[in-house]
Amino acid sequence: MTSFSADWSRRKFLRGALATGALVLPGTGVLAGCATSGGGQEQTQGAKSEKNPLGVPEDQPVEIYIFNGGFGDEYATAVHEPMFKKAYPKAEIKHKAEVDIKGALQSRFVAGNPPDFVNDSGDGQIPLGQLVSDKQLYNLSDLYDAPSWDNPNKKVRDTLVPGAVAAGTFGAKPYVMNMALTVYGTWYNKTLFDSKGWKPPTTWAEMTSLCAEIKGAGIAPWTYQGIHARYMVWPLLTMAAKLAGPEILVDIDNLKEGAWSHEAIKESANALRGLRTSGYILEGTEGMDHIQSQGQWVNGKAAFIPCGSWLENEEKDVTPKSGFEFAVMPEPLLSKDAKMPVETIYAAAGEPYVVPAQAKNPRAGLEYMRIMLSKEGAKGFTEKVSSLTVVQGAADGVQLPKGLASAKKMLDDAGDNVVSWMWPAWYGTMWNPGINAVIGDLMTARKTVDEFCAAADAEAKKVRDDDSITKYKREK
Template sequence: MTKIPSGWSRRNFLRGALATGTLVLPGSSVLIGCATSGGGQEQTEGKVSDDNPLAVPVDQPIEIYIFKGGFGDDYATQIHEPMYKKRYPKAEIKHKAEVDIAGALQSRFVAGNPPDFVNDSGDGVIPLGQLVDDKQLYDLTDLLDAPSWDDPNVKVRDTMIPAAIEEGTFGQTPYVLNMAMTIYGLWYNKTLFDKNSWAPPTTWAEMTELCKEIKAAGIAPWTYPGVHARYMTWPLLTMAAKLAGEQVLIDIDNLKENAWKHEALKESAAALAGLKTSGYILEGTEGMDHIQAQGAWSAGKAAFVPCGSWLESEQSDATPKEGFEFAYLPEPALSEDGALPKETLRAAPGEPYIVPAAAKNPRGGLEYMRIMLSKEGAQGFTKELSSLTVVKGAADGLELSPGLVSAQEALGKADDNVINWRYQTWYATMWNPGINAHMGDLLAGRTKVDEFLDACEGEAKKVRDDDSITKYER
C-alpha cells in the first residue's frame, strides 16, 4: 500500500522554515527573514506590460518539475516550455522529470528552496492540504485575474470551467491549478463486447448477470490496482451517491459523524465485496499495481477496470493496435429508482500544478500556468495526452481518440448530474493510507462490510478530533 511520504508534518515544515530564517507570505513577493545559502530565496519581479501582465522577470531562469507518470513530460518540453521560451528568450528553462515528486522535493521545501513550478502528482504526491496548512503555496489569484493569453479582454478565470477553480481553492484562496478534466468510471474493450454481444450494464443487477457470462467465456469480469485500492473507492462512492443523493458525499467531505455508515455506502460496499466472493475478480489482482492491472485488462484477461480518462494515454504503448477500442461506462446504479439518474458520473479537474510560495521566480510559475491555460497550450495538452482540459472549448474541432470520445459523450448525457468529492485533497492521511487501505482489506476478503465502514468512520474521526488539522466544508 502506498504511504504518505515521511516528514510531511506541519511541525517539520515550520521547523525547516524557522531553521532557515524564512517565512513566506503566499501570493506575494515578500520574504520574511533574510535569504541565506541554506534555504530562503530572493524573489524577483519584472515590469508589468501588455505582453507581461504578471510582471515576469524576463531574464530570470525558471525551474520546472514535471511528474513523469502516465502523462510523461513531452507535453511540457514540446508544447508549454517552447511557448514560454518564445515569449521570454533570455530566460533559461531548467526542466526536470521525476517519478517521485515528494522524494525529489521534500528536502527543498523544508529548506525554503523549492523550484518555481511543480506538477504535484503520482504515488509520491506531496499532500496539498498539508502544503496549504504550512503556507508553502503561492496564491494564484493574480493569475486568475490576469488577462488571458489569447484575449486581453478576458480574464484567465473566465476561460476555465468554474469547477477547476473551486477544486484548487482552499478556504477562500486558490492555490492549485488542476489542468486535466478527468472523467472517472469503468472501462471496457468495445471490440470484445461487440464480438460477444455483451451490452454495457446500467444497473448492478445487469452487471452481475453479465459477469456470469463473461466468466463463462473464460475471462475475469473485473480487475483493479490491488496495491492502490483507492481506484475502487471511486465506484464505491459514485454508486452510493447515485442511490441516495450527493448529500452522502457532502457529509463525508464535511466530516459529519457517522457519514461513512450511511446505508447507501453499506449497499455499495456489499456490491463491490460481492465481486470477490463470486469469483469475478482476476486472480492475482490484490498484488497488482496500476500498470499490471491495466496491462492484464489490455491483454484481454479482464473485462472491466476502474480508472480515470487518462487510461487511454497511459496504456497507449501496452494496448493491442488491432481488435481493441477503448470505451467508457459510468458505474452501474444499485437501484432502478435511485436518487440520481443512471447517467450520473464523477468528473473532476485533476492533475495538480502548483507554484511554491518560496519559489525564486513565482511570477514565472504563474506565467507558465497562463500559457498552459491558453488555447494553444490546452489543445496541445489534449492532443499529446488524449485528455480533456479545464479550458472552455479547447477541444472543439479536435479529432479525439475513441476512449475520450466515449467519455465525453457520457459526460454530455450526464448533463448536470456530475459529482465529485474533496476529502482526499483536504485530508491526505484520511485518504491514503486510511480509507484506501481499508478498501483493499474489504476487496481481499480480510474484513466484512460493517468492519470496513467502521474503519472508514474511524479515519474520519481521527481528522475530526485533531485540532491541528485545518477543516474545510462545502
C-alpha cells in the same frame, strides 16, 4: 480552524462546460517596478507590460518539475516550455521529470529552496492540504485575475469552465491549478463486447449476470489497481450517491461522524465486495500495481476496470494494435429506486499544479500556468495526453481518440448529473494511506462491509480530531 464553502455545484460546472464546448474536452507602456501578489507574498523583480502582465523577470531561469506518470512529460517539453521560451528567450528552462514528487522535493520545500513550478501528482504527491496549511504554496489569485493569453480583455478565470478555480481553492484563496477535466467510470473493450454480444450493464443485477457469462467465456470479469485499491472508491461513492443522492458526499467531505456508515455506502460496498466473494476478480489483482493490472486488462485478461479518462493515454504503448477499442460506461444502479439516474458520473478538475511560496522565480511559475491555460497550451495538452481540459473551447477541432470520445459522450449524457468530492485533496493522508488500506481490505474480503465502514469512519475521525490539520467545509 479555517472554514471553506466550496463552490463546486455539479449543475454550474457541467452547464457551463457543455455550453462552451470545453468538454471535447492600452498602449504598450511599461510599468517599471516590482510585481507583487495580492496575497501579500514577497515581491519578485520584473517589469509589467501588456505582453508581460504578471511581471516575469525576462532573463531569470525557471525551474519546472513534472510528474512523470500517466501523462508523461512530453506535453511540457513539446508544448508549454517552447511557448514559454518563445515569449522569454533569455530565460533558461530547467526541466525535470519525476515519478516520486515527494521524494524529490519535500526536503527542498522544508529547506526553503523549492522549484518555481511543480506538477504535484501521483502516489508520491506531497499532500496539497499539508502544503497549504504549512503556507508553502503561492496564492494564484494574480494568475486568475491576469489577462488571458488569448484575449487581453478577458481574465484567465473567465476562460475556464465553472468550478475549475474552486477545485483548487483552500479557504478563500486558490493555491492549486487543476488542468485536466477528468471523467471517471468503468472501462471495457468495446471490440470484445461487440464480438460477444455483451452490453454494458445499467443495473447491478445486470452486472452480476454479465460477470457470470464473462467468467464462463474464460475471462475474469473485473480487475482493479491492486495495491492502489483506492481506485475502487470512485465506483463505491458514485454508486452510493446515485442511490441516496449527492448529499452523502457532502457529509463525507465535512467529516461528519458516521458518514461512511450510511446505508447507501454499505450497499455499494456490499456490491463491490461481492465481486471478490463471487470469484469475479482477476486472480492476483490485489498484489498488482496500476501498471500491471491495467496491462492485464488491455491484454484481455479482464473485462472491466475502474479508472479516470487518462487511462487510454497511460496504456497507449501496451494496447494491442488491433481488436481493442477503449470505451467507458457509468456505474450501474444499485436499485431502480435510486435518486439519481444511471447516467450520473463522477467528473472533476484534476491533475494539480502549484507554485511554491518560496520559489526563486514565482512570477515565471504563474506565467507558465497562464501559458498552459491558453487555448494553444490546452489544445496541445489534449493532443499529447488524451485528456479534456478546464479551458473553454480548447479542444475544438481536435480529433479525439476513441476512449476520450467515449468519455466525452458519457459526460454529455450525464447532463447535470455529475457528482464530485473534495476530501482527498483537503486531507491527503486520509486518502492515502488511510482509505487506500481500508478499501483494499474490503476488496480482498478481509473486512466485512460493516468493518469497512467502521474503519473508514475511523480514518475520518483521525482527521476530525487532529487539531493540527486545517479543516475545510463544503456547503450542500
